[in-house]
Amino acid sequence: MAPGMRIVFGLLTFVTIGMIIGALFQLAFLWKLEDSYGMPHWRKDKEAEVLRLGYVKPEIISWSPRIIVLHNFLSVEECDYLRAIARPRLQTSTVVDSKTGKGITSNVRTSSGMFLSHAERKYPMIQAIEKRISIFSQVPAENGELIQVLRYERNQFYKPHHDYFSDTFNLKRGGQRIATMLMYLSDDVEGGETYFPMAGSGDCSCGGRTVKGLSVKPIQGDAVLFWSMGLDGQSDPSSLHGGCEVLAGEKWSATKWMRQRTTS
The missing domain is CATH 1.20.5 (Single alpha-helices involved in coiled-coils or other helix-helix interfaces)
Known part of the structure; x- marks a missing residue:
């Protein structure tokens, strides 16, 4: 060469x-x-562990109203923990009376539920969940109401409604509700979808029926984040939503409402 x-x-x-x-x-x-x-690296980072980075997978399903499904938002242990706290204290659910602003029983909502206490809000696992909600919703934790845990049994439902207030009584503490984080705590349920009749342009399943709108199937650990107020700061009528009838099993969920100002 x-x-x-x-x-x-x-x-x-x-x-x-x-x-x-x-x-x-x-x-x-x-x-x-x-x-x-993946998970091995994050186990050394407490902050990432609290936020479940690498686990939570956001999915935008609607821009109007604004709805995001956060897959794997809660761990199985967190779901079990919330159900265990709530089970002994469940009572018939109420709705807000638009005239007085107080809770009243109604056939609009047939579930049972309870609110965590201020003391329970300081528990480490609850604090981790609250911090995660704050980060993903971009609403300060102090603007959130106490977490409510709900159980829907067979044939129970929550008819379509708005989370924002139509009375002045509830606006005095924290202002208007701007967003909701709805977390699913159980699997093995038939029906029980979260239904948005004014979202989407197609059909969806709701308690065994095919209806117009958009629905989210309850899957343990997943969460639905949606906004009751638009980007213009006004209440968004298209945020109308409901809990479809449960056909079999039990649907457990936890709800966190976020306000315009601090609630404490």
Whole structure:
């Protein structure tokens, strides 16, 4: 082989080896990055663990009204914990009376439920959930109401309604409700979808019926974040929503309402 060809061949070999080494370093970087989105890396980071980074998968399902499904928002342990706290204290659910602003029983809502106490709000697991809600909703934790845990049994439902207030009584403490985080605590339920009749342009399933609008199936650990107020700061009528009839099993959920100002 001529000396010139040897030099060219040597350079090509050197460049090729360099490219291979560079590619290996790039792959190693990508593997490390992918691993950080898996769980082993985050176990060393308390903040990431609280926020369940790498687990929570947001999915925007509607812009008007604004609705985001947060898959894997809660762990199985957190779901079990909330159900265990609530079960001994469940009472017939109420709705807000538009005239007095107080809770009254109604055939509009047939579930049972309870609110966590201010003391329970300080429990480490509850604080972790509240911080996660605040980060993903971008609403300060102190603007949130106490978490409400609900159980819907067979044939129970919540007819379509708005979460924002139509009375002045409830606006005195914290202002208007601007957003809702609805978290599912159980699986093995038939029906019980969260239904938005004014969202989407197609059909969906609601308690075994096909209806117009958009619905979200209750899956343990998932959460639905939706806004009751639009970007213009006004109450959004299209945020109308309801809980479809449960056909079989039990539907457990936890709700966190966020206000314009601090509630404490």
